[in-house]
Amino acid sequence: MAEPVIVDRVTKRFADHTAVDGLSLSVPSGIIYGLLGPNGAGKTTTLRMIMDIYEPDEGSVRLFNDVAGGRTHSARIGYLPEERGLYPKMRVLDVLVFLAETKGVARKSARAKATEWLERLGLAERRLSKVADLSKGMQQKVQFIATVLHDPELVILDEPFSGLDPVNSQVLRDTVIDYRRQGKTVLFSTHIMEHAEKLCDRLCIIARGKKLIDGTLAEVKNTHGGKHVIVAFDGSQGNAQQIFADRRLVAKFQDFGQQAELELAPGADAQEILKALVESGARLSRFELASPSLHKIFVDLVGPEAATAAAVPGAESARGGGARV
Amino acid sequence: MYKVWAIIRREFVERVRTKWFWVSAILGPVLFAGIIVFQIMQSVGGGVRKIAIVDAGKLGYGTRIVEALGASRTIRADGVQLGPAVLDSLTSLVEAKQLNGFLIVDDSLPADGKAEYRASNLSLQTTEELQRTLNRVVEKARLEGKGVNPAVVDWAQALRVTLDQKKCQRGACTKESAGESFILAYVMAILLFMAILLYGVNVMSSVLEEKKDRIVEVLVSSLRPFQLMLGKVIGAGAVSFFQFVIWGVSARLLISLRVPIARALGADTASAQTMALPHVPFATLTVFMAFFLGGFLLYSAMFAAVGAMSSNEQEARQAQQPVTYLLMIAYLSIIGLTNDPSSTFARTLSMVPFTSPIATPVRWTAGSMGTGELVASLAMLVVGILGVTWIAARIYRVGILMTGKRPTMKELVRWVRTA
Numbered sequence: 001m002a003e004p005v006i007v008d009r010v011t012k013r014f015a016d017h018t019a020v021d022g023l024s025l026s027v028p029s030g031i032i033y034g035l036l037g038p039n040g041a042g043k044t045t046t047l048r049m050i051m052d053i054y055e056p057d058e059g060s061v062r063l064f065n066d067v068a069g070g071r072t073h074s075a076r077i078g079y080l081p082e083e084r085g086l087y088p089k090m091r092v093l094d095v096l097v098f099l100a101e102t103k104g105v106a107r108k109s110a111r112a113k114a115t116e117w118l119e120r121l122g123l124a125e126r127r128l129s130k131v132a133d134l135s136k137g138m139q140q141k142v143q144f145i146a147t148v149l150h151d152p153e154l155v156i157l158d159e160p161f162s163g164l165d166p167v168n169s170q171v172l173r174d175t176v177i178d179y180r181r182q183g184k185t186v187l188f189s190t191h192i193m194e195h196a197e198k199l200c201d202r203l204c205i206i207a208r209g210k211k212l213i214d215g216t217l218a219e220v221k222n223t224h225g226g227k228h229v230i231v232a233f234d235g236s237q238g239n240a241q242q243i244f245a246d247r248r249l250v251a252k253f254q255d256f257g258q259q260a261e262l263e264l265a266p267g268a269d270a271q272e273i274l275k276a277l278v279e280s281g282a283r284l285s286r287f288e289l290a291s292p293s294l295h296k297i298f299v300d301l302v303g304p305e306a307a308t309a310a311a312v313p314g315a316e317s318a319r320g321g322g323a324r325v
Numbered sequence: 326m327y328k329v330w331a332i333i334r335r336e337f338v339e340r341v342r343t344k345w346f347w348v349s350a351i352l353g354p355v356l357f358a359g360i361i362v363f364q365i366m367q368s369v370g371g372g373v374r375k376i377a378i379v380d381a382g383k384l385g386y387g388t389r390i391v392e393a394l395g396a397s398r399t400i401r402a403d404g405v406q407l408g409p410a411v412l413d414s415l416t417s418l419v420e421a422k423q424l425n426g427f428l429i430v431d432d433s434l435p436a437d438g439k440a441e442y443r444a445s446n447l448s449l450q451t452t453e454e455l456q457r458t459l460n461r462v463v464e465k466a467r468l469e470g471k472g473v474n475p476a477v478v479d480w481a482q483a484l485r486v487t488l489d490q491k492k493c494q495r496g497a498c499t500k501e502s503a504g505e506s507f508i509l510a511y512v513m514a515i516l517l518f519m520a521i522l523l524y525g526v527n528v529m530s531s532v533l534e535e536k537k538d539r540i541v542e543v544l545v546s547s548l549r550p551f552q553l554m555l556g557k558v559i560g561a562g563a564v565s566f567f568q569f570v571i572w573g574v575s576a577r578l579l580i581s582l583r584v585p586i587a588r589a590l591g592a593d594t595a596s597a598q599t600m601a602l603p604h605v606p607f608a609t610l611t612v613f614m615a616f617f618l619g620g621f622l623l624y625s626a627m628f629a630a631v632g633a634m635s636s637n638e639q640e641a642r643q644a645q646q647p648v649t650y651l652l653m654i655a656y657l658s659i660i661g662l663t664n665d666p667s668s669t670f671a672r673t674l675s676m677v678p679f680t681s682p683i684a685t686p687v688r689w690t691a692g693s694m695g696t697g698e699l700v701a702s703l704a705m706l707v708v709g710i711l712g713v714t715w716i717a718a719r720i721y722r723v724g725i726l727m728t729g730k731r732p733t734m735k736e737l738v739r740w741v742r743t744a
Contacts, residue, residue: 051546074547085539101331
């Protein structure tokens with residue numbers, strides 16, 4: 001089966017900067033694909049080009065092996081934009097039916113499906129409430145229902161986890177995994193690596209509009225590996241800081257306080273580090289040889305300044321009035 | 326097309342569900358009923374004026390005037406002989422609103438034809454009736470002075486000539502007075518101005534709402550921006566059309582019920598029957614609706630673009646001003662248009678698409694426009710709508726996804742050129 005999404009060397013420039021620069025990626029059918037990058041990396045712009053909301057200045061996007069664009073295929077695609085929004089004064093059920101209608105679903109079946117989804121996500125008794133009267137979490141659920149109500153083959157989610165509490169995050173994760181089980185394709189963007197690591201089959205990391213790496217999770221970890229050790233302390237850390245700073249043993253490390261992730265120096269033996277730690281009086285609750293976490297790879301690739309979540313606050317939305325569409 | 330239909334329906338249903346729609350839908354007929362009741366009440370008793378006829382002479386002209394006014398439906402007169410302090414006490418009665426006014430005549434009335442009327446409020450209806458009555462009294466007195474038999478004079482004065490007024494235009498004559506066609510044109514212009522402005526601004530706020538509440542991104546992922554704009558404009562237009570239908574039907578209903586209403590109020594049913602109602606020919610109604618629709622399409626496209634380029638209400642209010650001024654030009658010219666509907670100024674206004682939605686129906690109603698000119702005006706309007714919509718759609722397309730500062734004129738031009 002052809003890839004649902006193929007992005008071929010697209011470039012998008014705005015008045016004052018280039019948001020996406022010669023980016024290519026292809027999303028195979030039936031998997032969960034993560035588009036990762038720090039804020040302002042060009043994730044939203046890329047997704048908007050896939051959805052045919054922006055036209056690329058260069059390059060092309062193919063959906064379902066067709067150049068016609070997202071609007072033509074909108075009945076087969078569910079899109080959750082980064083900036084969420086519903087009509088605050090409309091009733092929940094009416095909003096859902098309306099949005100399904102704009103995807104070409106007939107009114108009657110839209111109503112039945114919306115009711116079914118509302119029941120499934122525990123909002124059945126709120127279906128006649130106004131959107132504005134719902135809590136923020138409920139509104140997010142309604143928004144998600146609106147995205148998938150027309151039963152799309154391809155779901156594109158822009159930062160789906162932002163603003164969700166742990167319970168709702170879990171609901172969303174379960175739904176996404178359920179989608180893959182049904183053979184559907186999910187493409188989502190995030191800057192939170194933990195989500196990506198738990199969900200993605202394939203991923204692509206971009207920064208400043210350019211691709212840094214893509215592939216399956218295992219491929220990315222292998223090519224960017226090195227030997228890694230995860231150390232967790234239980235109370236005293238002994239001489240840990242000094243040992244980690246020893247460049248003969250440890251090439252790089254990231255300290256999370258009670259836990260640290262080390263990349264071994266070439267030729268170093270993990271047992272030596274363990275021995276040194278125990279001798280210095282450190283109490284360990286975990287010492288594990290591991291492949292690097294996605295977070296670690298991300299920070300290595302992008303640079304630490306961009307890895308912090310709030311690196312460029314509002315960079316995606318503050319691009320001002322100079323854009324060309 | 327199904328998608329556009331969904332947009333139209335949502336726009337219509339959500340708007341008709343609001344309180345404001347029904348408030349204005351009900352307010353129209355209530356206002357109209359008020360006008361009818363007021364007119365009826367005027368003929369019942371509220372409209373009767375109490376005046377005194379002060380006679381400063383001895384020949385009894387005051388009494389003659391009181392007698393002549395005896396048949397009047399709107400004036401009730403009492404005669405008073407002028408004495409010391411009579412004028413002062415009458416003046417204080419007028420000030421206390423117990424008397425509407427008083428007329429002062431003396432014996433020289435038939436000789437120099439002069440009388441004086443003092444009142445707290447000089448209504449045209451009263452003074453005209455007084456003048457008519459005085460003329461007859463004077464005429465009779467003068468003829469009698471020359472030895473004519475009073476019975477002959479009475480016989481001569483008993484006949485009233487009625488002037489059957491008909492307006493001839495475009496080869497057909499209809500029963501309509503000059504005053505009526507002026508009022509009709511004026512009312513039409515005001516209705517057009519208010520409806521276009523009100524519902525145009527509705528389109529703007531609806532666009533702005535979708536942009537502010539971030540719904541627009543989902544919508545443009547399944548509809549082309551032009552389809553979205555089209556749906557909104559048609560939806561809001563349908564709402565205003567619906568509003569007009571409600572007003573029109575209720576007005577018709579009230580007019581046909583005016584006789585029972587008059588009876589219920591205890592008024593003379595004949596007066597309700599003869600109530601001045603402008604005659605609206607079908608052709609005029611068609612022209613009115615055609616130019617309303619045209620004007621609405623033209624202006625709401627502009628208002629949609631204004632909504633798309635703004636990010637909040639304040640910005641939108643500022644940005645809408647040039648559009649509103651454009652419409653104001655036509656509105657402010659109504660008096661000029663109705664005074665001289667065939668002047669070069671009026672002709673120009675009815676050819677320019679931005680002013681023709683108001684100017685052309687006014688000129689048509691005033692009867693100074695041929696069918697050829699009407700067609701030309703309509704054609705210009707259609708061209709205007711196409712051009713303006715083309716530009717507005719481009720601004721809309723870029724604007725709806727834009728956040729941050731409002732675009733400058735230069736940026737707007739670039740949007741239009743590159744979109």
